[in-house]
Amino acid sequence: GAVVSQHPSRVICKSGTSVKIECRSLDFQATTMFWYRQFPKQSLMLMATSNEGSKATYEQGVEKDKFLINHASLTLSTLTVTSAHPEDSSFYICSARDPGSLPQETQYFGPGTRLLVL
Amino acid sequence: EDQVTQSPEALRLQEGESSSLNCSYTVSGLRGLFWYRQDPGKGPEFLFTLYSAGEEKEKERLKATLTKKESFLHITAPKPEDSATYLCAVGMKTSYDKVIFGPGTSLSVIP
Numbered sequence: 001g002a003v004v005s006q007h008p009s010r011v012i013c014k015s016g017t018s019v020k021i022e023c024r025s026l027d028f029q030a031t032t033m034f035w036y037r038q039f040p041k042q043s044l045m046l047m048a049t050s051n052e053g054s055k056a057t058y059e060q061g062v063e064k065d066k067f068l069i070n071h072a073s074l075t076l077s078t079l080t081v082t083s084a085h086p087e088d089s090s091f092y093i094c095s096a097r098d099p100g101s102l103p104q105e106t107q108y109f110g111p112g113t114r115l116l117v118l
Numbered sequence: 119e120d121q122v123t124q125s126p127e128a129l130r131l132q133e134g135e136s137s138s139l140n141c142s143y144t145v146s147g148l149r150g151l152f153w154y155r156q157d158p159g160k161g162p163e164f165l166f167t168l169y170s171a172g173e174e175k176e177k178e179r180l181k182a183t184l185t186k187k188e189s190f191l192h193i194t195a196p197k198p199e200d201s202a203t204y205l206c207a208v209g210m211k212t213s214y215d216k217v218i219f220g221p222g223t224s225l226s227v228i229p
Contacts, residue, residue: 004161032215043205043219044162057215093161105150105209107217109161 002098003027006110013084014118021079021113023094029074030096034107035067038091050077084117091115120145122208122220130226131196139191139223141206149209151189152217153182156203165191165204196227 003026013019023033031052036044048058048069056069066088068080077096081088091114095107122143131137143151150169154162166175168184175182179200181192191204206220 002164006161034215043221044207045219046216049215091159095161105214106152106164106167108164109154112159112161114159 002101002106002108004094004096004108004110006094006113008113009111010114010116012116012118015085016083018080018082019084019115021081021092021094021115023077023079023096023110025075025096025098025108028096028098028100030077031074031099032097033071033077034095035069035077035079036093036095038093038112040091044093047079081115084115086117089115089117120208120210120218122206122218124204124206124220124223126223127221128224128226130228131193133197133227133229134195136192136194136196138193139204139225140188141191141220142188143206143208143218143220144187145208145210145218147211149211149214151184152207152209153189153191154205154207156205156222158203162205193225196225198227198229201225201227 005024007022033050035047047062048056050056050069050071052071058064071077093112095109125140153165156162166182171186179194183190203222203224205222207217209217
């Protein structure tokens with residue numbers, strides 16, 4: 001149980017284009033999902049918390065107009081990197097809490113999406 | 119300031135050589151401490167959640183313990199397949215959602 005998937009696993013795009021990353025909870029309904037960013041040899045940095053049916057809460061320093069988050073259903077959250085630039089190249093990972101499993105605070109992570117902006 | 123540190127940054131062990139990884143934290147109120155394993159290019163895999171000082175959890179060759187200031191992840195007789203980065207994360211009472219991740223310990227187990 002508590003499986004989270006991400007798509008795509010890897011994407012290469014040109015500078016100035018937008019990229020959408022999907023995060024799905026496969027066997028549970030997630031009212032809350034999280035988006036993280038990880039640079040090489042560094043730990044995970046929380047970008048935003050996504051709540052189903054409401055606006056995402058962004059961490060300080062994260063541009064909400066650049067990183068658009070939509071959590072339209074209990075099993076799907078999307079992160080759109082708008083007008084991507086090379087400095088946005090990173091490993092993006094989503095996670096979700098499974099309210100039906102204990103402990104409820106535990107976050108289960110997707111496999112990540114490697115974004116390379118040329 | 120709330121923060122999580124881990125040591126050592128990297129650890130090389132011979133197969134069968136037991137050791138411990140450390141996670142130290144300073145937070146205003148601990149809601150829970152989480153251990154994850156992360157393989158290269160993959161998302162973190164959940165291992166344990168600890169809530170209170172004195173608590174211990176075990177899974178195969180791994181045992182996690184918790185005190186008021188730190189947590190240890192003990193690895194007994196490790197195998198090459200235990201090679202990964204081990205991440206510690208702390209949840210705070212002031213925020214149900216947010217957790218702070220430590221920088222991780224990169225473990226290599228040599229056959």
